[in-house]
Amino acid sequence: METNGAEQLKRLAAARRRGCGVERTLAVLDGKWTTLIVRELLSGPKRFGEIRAALDSPSAKTITDRLRALEHQRIITRTVYPEIPPRVVYELTGDGHSLAGILYEMLIWGEEHPVSEP
Amino acid sequence: METNGAEQLKRLAAARRRGCGVERTLAVLDGKWTTLIVRELLSGPKRFGEIRAALDSPSAKTITDRLRALEHQRIITRTVYPEIPPRVVYELTGDGHSLAGILYEMLIWGEEHPVSEP
DNA sequence: CGGGATCCCTTCGGATACTG
């Protein structure tokens, strides 16, 4: 990401308007949990319980809300297997997978910048 | 970002733990306004009023809160010129500028994925 | 097991008024 920094800045400057690409992405990846759910699913389809366990257990309601929003925006699909006990599997769509670049940049930045709070 | 997608996914999968890089980044870029303020400052130092006007005018309180948080995390610096009327300039630090890669990925993704809500 | 429903507390963010 150091290769063409100037070009990046130029395009970012040109995108400073309402409804730009950055804002649309933020509308999808809104909030901490949403982003972490996507990261979790990047490594493959997951069941509800797996996602919940991986996320330091926020309440079921929070996860459900976020999953529904992602489904609505066609970032993930929800498949119900009518067994007993029931099994529900969430999986990224093509659009969902294409978020990997963003998540990767976030991972790299976070690793290179340890928290610095007095 | 298409060059080494497999490697990205491998590293993202390996980072699925609490306090990973992704979570640290989310702690800095928390919420819509924070990200948009950083985007705004990528094109150069800005005054309080300029930032406010560029952001579709959320309340002064919201902007002030976000600016203080970013300053605390050493993403931006705040310089006060004791003139009359006063002038306060915000500017990205080196750490702040290094967020450009993330913002750029968000811009590209958003441009390629128009909102799709029924 | 994977929710839906409900309750409730906290935080976010907008509006307004005032100050150095």
Place this chain on the structure above:
DNA sequence: CAGTATCCGAAGGGATCCCG
């Protein structure tokens, strides 16, 4: 101009109970 202070409504998110 760039805040600070205060009030307030909306939304986020946790806890609990129940159901198919």
